[in-house]
Amino acid sequence: MGKITVVGAGSWGTALAMVLADNGHEVRLWGAREEQMDEVNQSRTNHKYLPGITLPIGITAYVSLEEALQGTEHVLLVVPTKAIREVLANMRTVLKHAVTVTHASKGIEPDTSKRISEMIEEELPVHLLRDVVVLSGPSHAEEVALRQPTTVTSASKNMEAAEAVQDLFMNNEYFRVYTNPDIIGVELGGALKNIIALAAGMTDGLCFGDNAKAALMTRGLAEIARLGRAMGADPLTFAGLTGMGDLIVTCTSVHSRNWRAGNLLGKGHSLEDVLESMGMVVEGVRTTKAAYQLADKIGVDMPITAALYEVLFHGKDVKEAVGSLMGRVRKHEVEAVPNLYK
Ligand SMILES: NC(=O)C1=CN([C@@H]2O[C@H](COP(=O)(O)OP(=O)(O)OC[C@H]3O[C@@H](n4cnc5c(N)ncnc54)[C@H](O)[C@@H]3O)[C@@H](O)[C@H]2O)C=CC1
Ligand SMILES: O=C(CO)COP(=O)(O)O
Numbered sequence: 590m591g592k593i594t595v596v597g598a599g600s601w602g603t604a605l606a607m608v609l610a611d612n613g614h615e616v617r618l619w620g621a622r623e624e625q626m627d628e629v630n631q632s633r634t635n636h637k638y639l640p641g642i643t644l645p646i647g648i649t650a651y652v653s654l655e656e657a658l659q660g661t662e663h664v665l666l667v668v669p670t671k672a673i674r675e676v677l678a679n680m681r682t683v684l685k686h687a688v689t690v691t692h693a694s695k696g697i698e699p700d701t702s703k704r705i706s707e708m709i710e711e712e713l714p715v716h717l718l719r720d721v722v723v724l725s726g727p728s729h730a731e732e733v734a735l736r737q738p739t740t741v742t743s744a745s746k747n748m749e750a751a752e753a754v755q756d757l758f759m760n761n762e763y764f765r766v767y768t769n770p771d772i773i774g775v776e777l778g779g780a781l782k783n784i785i786a787l788a789a790g791m792t793d794g795l796c797f798g799d800n801a802k803a804a805l806m807t808r809g810l811a812e813i814a815r816l817g818r819a820m821g822a823d824p825l826t827f828a829g830l831t832g833m834g835d836l837i838v839t840c841t842s843v844h845s846r847n848w849r850a851g852n853l854l855g856k857g858h859s860l861e862d863v864l865e866s867m868g869m870v871v872e873g874v875r876t877t878k879a880a881y882q883l884a885d886k887i888g889v890d891m892p893i894t895a896a897l898y899e900v901l902f903h904g905k906d907v908k909e910a911v912g913s914l915m916g917r918v919r920k921h922e923v924e925a926v927p928n929l930y931k
């Protein structure tokens with residue numbers, strides 16, 4: 590069993606560190622806050638992010654990134670998308686050897702439209718980066734930390750690297766990992782479902798029913814797949830764990846920060862107050878901006894994303910946004926249908 594450094598000690602980094610420690614690996618958990626890292630080492634808890642959970646002894650917390658990375662060949666990067674470039678720049682200054690970087694974050698960078706694997710390739714020079722792998726799927730940290738059955742996907746351009754990550758995580762009865770070569774589809778599915786989860790939370794906050802939620806999830810998946818296909822993803826990926834699977838778990842679970850934030854917005858709270866009250870990352874807000882810009886740039890129709898963008902960034906009334914969505918021009922459900930009759 591090897592040494593693995595988990596960079597990011599929030600809820601997801603800590604829960605994944607637990608899986609790796611359960612599998613017998615020596616896990617180094619890095620976080621920037623000394624008080625929090627002392628808590629992990631001394632009390633074996635990380636109460637702000639995983640309340641009530643006792644961490645396995647195989648996890649050691651570090652505040653020095655250089656020490657945390659010494660002698661490890663595998664880095665699991667799990668910080669919010671906003672912090673990815675800053676953390677990679679710090680890694681670049683202290684790394685002395687090549688590592689495989691697996692990331693488990695879910696987002697797209699506004700303005701550049703970059704996926705996280707692209708940011709990793711940009712920030713780490715080739716002599717420090719062996720492979721890039723993505724770990725994604727329907728997986729709330731709260732349930733993984735309770736060792737409840739969970740399935741995710743490991744994706745990479747290099748299938749050997751994806752399989753190596755599958756091996757690292759699959760040695761217990763509760764965490765099962767599939768592999769997929771479609772890194773674009775896996776990353777886009779994980780990032781874009783957060784937009785739909787925010788919208789699903791809003792419909793619940795507005796006290797709309799199950800019909801509205803089912804409509805959002807289904808048409809949301811249609812626009813996720815439409816953008817994904819235009820970006821070179823395999824459309825089938827969006828029917829899998831990192832597409833439909835993650836969409837279901839995020840739109841229907843009270844654990845989801847995106848759903849909870851949307852719910853508060855639907856009840857009339859301001860975006861500023863909602864983000865302030867969450868205390869954890871709500872990736873869907875930045876991703877809405879990034880996806881809106883990307884769809885606009887490449888000419889892909891994403892009506893739900895565009896409606897949410899107006900609500901979040903231009904103060905449009907939520908009910909008015911729903912009205913505009915429902916009043917759009919008539920369409921075929923399946924885009925290929927009109928072509929069949931030509
Ligand atoms: N929580 C979950 O169940 C899941 C989360 N994810 C994804 O994992 C990523 C991380 O999410 P969580 O761990 O849930 O977030 P979180 O809000 O629980 O924790 C974020 C952590 O990142 C740290 N951080 C923030 N900025 C930093 C910086 N500049 N430098 C160093 N550390 C910094 C914070 O101190 C905190 O420890 C997100 O992209 C999220 O979408 C993916 C699957 C499940
Ligand atoms: O990605 C997740 C579950 O798969 C977590 O979603 P939230 O960030 O909305 O909590």
